[in-house]
Amino acid sequence: MPRVMLGVGAALLxxxxxxxxxxxxxxxxxxxxxxxxxxxxxxxxxxxxxxxLDIEGKSQELGQWQHQxxxxxxxxxxxxPCKAEMPMLAKLQEAHGMHGVQIVGIAVDSRxxxxxFAKQTPMxxxxxxxxxxxxxxxxxxGNRLGLLPYTVVIAPGGNVIFSHVGIVTELMMIxxxxxxxxxxxx
Amino acid sequence: MKPDDQxxxxxxxxxxxQAWSRGVFFTFxxxxxxxxxxxxxxxxxxxxxxxxxxxxxxxxxRLLELRFDIADGYYMYRDRFRFSINTRAISLPRQSWPIxxxxxxxxxxxxxxxxxxxxxxxxxxxxxREGLANAGNxxxxxxxxxxxxxxxxxxxPLHQTLALESGSSGWTMPRQASVSTFSQPAKPxxxxxxxxxxxx
Numbered sequence: 001m002p003r004v005m006l007g008v009g010a011a012l013l014x015x016x017x018x019x020x021x022x023x024x025x026x027x028x029x030x031x032x033x034x035x036x037x038x039x040x041x042x043x044x045x046x047x048x049x050x051x052x053l054d055i056e057g058k059s060q061e062l063g064q065w066q067h068q069x070x071x072x073x074x075x076x077x078x079x080x081p082c083k084a085e086m087p088m089l090a091k092l093q094e095a096h097g098m099h100g101v102q103i104v105g106i107a108v109d110s111r112x113x114x115x116x117f118a119k120q121t122p123m124x125x126x127x128x129x130x131x132x133x134x135x136x137x138x139x140x141x142g143n144r145l146g147l148l149p150y151t152v153v154i155a156p157g158g159n160v161i162f163s164h165v166g167i168v169t170e171l172m173m174i175x176x177x178x179x180x181x182x183x184x185x186x
Numbered sequence: 187m188k189p190d191d192q193x194x195x196x197x198x199x200x201x202x203x204q205a206w207s208r209g210v211f212f213t214f215x216x217x218x219x220x221x222x223x224x225x226x227x228x229x230x231x232x233x234x235x236x237x238x239x240x241x242x243x244x245x246x247x248r249l250l251e252l253r254f255d256i257a258d259g260y261y262m263y264r265d266r267f268r269f270s271i272n273t274r275a276i277s278l279p280r281q282s283w284p285i286x287x288x289x290x291x292x293x294x295x296x297x298x299x300x301x302x303x304x305x306x307x308x309x310x311x312x313x314x315r316e317g318l319a320n321a322g323n324x325x326x327x328x329x330x331x332x333x334x335x336x337x338x339x340x341x342x343p344l345h346q347t348l349a350l351e352s353g354s355s356g357w358t359m360p361r362q363a364s365v366s367t368f369s370q371p372a373k374p375x376x377x378x379x380x381x382x383x384x385x386x
Contacts, residue, residue: 038228076340076342078266078332078340079334079340080291080292080293080340081338081339081340082340083293084292084293108342135342144228145228145233145234145341146342147228147231147339147340147341148339148340148341148342149339149340165231166337166338166339167338
């Protein structure tokens with residue numbers, strides 16, 4: 001009898017483990033992850049009107065990507081987790097750029113640092129340094145504590161449909177891309 | 187009793203124990219793996235000034251001790267500390283740095299970090315004959331630092347201002363609000379900040 005109870009106990013333990021993981025799974029409803037973060041305090045018009053200088057000193061307005069699924073990744077050259085996720089973002093841009101996806105990396109960093117980084121590690125998507133304004137912009141997009149990395153996904157038209165503090169996974173991004181580029185096509 | 191009679195219960199009991207330990211291992215392994223890939227819950231993270239709490243005291247009229255109390259699960263980079271002062275009458279000739287812990291970072295190579303708490307000694311000296319007396323009041327020492335959380339996020343550079351009163355006999359630190367914190371340097375952005383401030 002004790003052996004049976006031990007066996008049943010072990011099975012229950014595994015079952016509870018699986019149940020806990022299932023209950024704590026990421027929600028497919030992206031708005032729920034948005035609610036967990038700060039409030040988005042910027043209108044679509046203001047998002048698209050925001051301008052940044054690129055590493056060549058040219059002004060880039062976010063509005064040029066208003067008809068695409070815009071993925072804004074806030075990062076910095078001094079941020080190790082940011083640099084860890086960037087190759088995956090570059091891969092996504094390469095694979096999905098032609099399907100209406102545009103990734104933009106806004107750096108809380110100096111132009112010199114970003115330029116040096118871009119020469120060593122070309123990303124395949126625009127890197128826009130703004131040492132002083134980028135954090136403020138990310139806060140307006142829901143990054144309450146100004147943490148990095150921070151990623152927001154903006155649907156064509158300007159609605160923020162996803163925001164995430166910390167490293168994003170490829171699965172998370174592909175899920176969003178598939179759902180939202182399909183919607184765009186319809 | 188035959189060996190087989192003895193062996194069967196032993197094997198059976200061993201296999202149950204193995205199943206039990208595998209079950210426990212599996213559960214913990216799954217929980218750990220889940221924790222590693224789970225999204226960072228922003229609510230779990232502290233504001234920078236609480237994660238990296240700064241305080242300062244004057245050891246004597248020429249020596250300032252700066253202390254950071256670093257919350258569990260957070261760390262600061264030794265080489266990201268910077269000091270600046272709003273007067274040329276004063277210099278910060280040498281800083282005494284604890285060595286910290288080093289770690290090999292994939293992106294940055296060998297880096298030194300602090301955890302728990304760190305104490306930095308700042309000798310303060312005058313650069314001219316008039317020196318301390320003419321340094322102006324208050325003297326603002328801006329400490330820039332940067333740290334991250336083990337959960338996989340980093341904080342932007344933190345700028346903390348220490349207000350010091352200078353006088354002919356040396357330095358004093360006002361008791362009230364000697365440390366103020368701001369997360370952005372007080373210089374204008376090239377356009378974006380103003381654009382957002384002006385509305386939507």
